[in-house]
Amino acid sequence: MTAPVTFGEQVLAPLMHEFLLQYPQIELDLVLSNQKMDLVQEGYDLAVRLGKLDDSSMMARKLLDRHMFVCASPDYLPSTVSLIHFRN
Numbered sequence: 001m002t003a004p005v006t007f008g009e010q011v012l013a014p015l016m017h018e019f020l021l022q023y024p025q026i027e028l029d030l031v032l033s034n035q036k037m038d039l040v041q042e043g044y045d046l047a048v049r050l051g052k053l054d055d056s057s058m059m060a061r062k063l064l065d066r067h068m069f070v071c072a073s074p075d076y077l078p079s080t081v082s083l084i085h086f087r088n
Contacts, residue, residue: 001046002039002048003031003047008032012048039058
């Protein structure tokens, strides 16, 4: 299984730990990477990815909604242009 680093560390690893405690006869490998990869060529049975799936013959299921936040210290905000758009 492969997943993005932060999602894997914060969400999947704790779930996998509990799963493996219940089913110790099952062997799981978790590879955490933020790199785009050819999942078929690299032999993954399962992958968790964030965002929209490119055109693909792969099957995908939405697991959850994700929210993004832009944060800054109160001292930083007056010293820069206003953050009207995310690209700023």
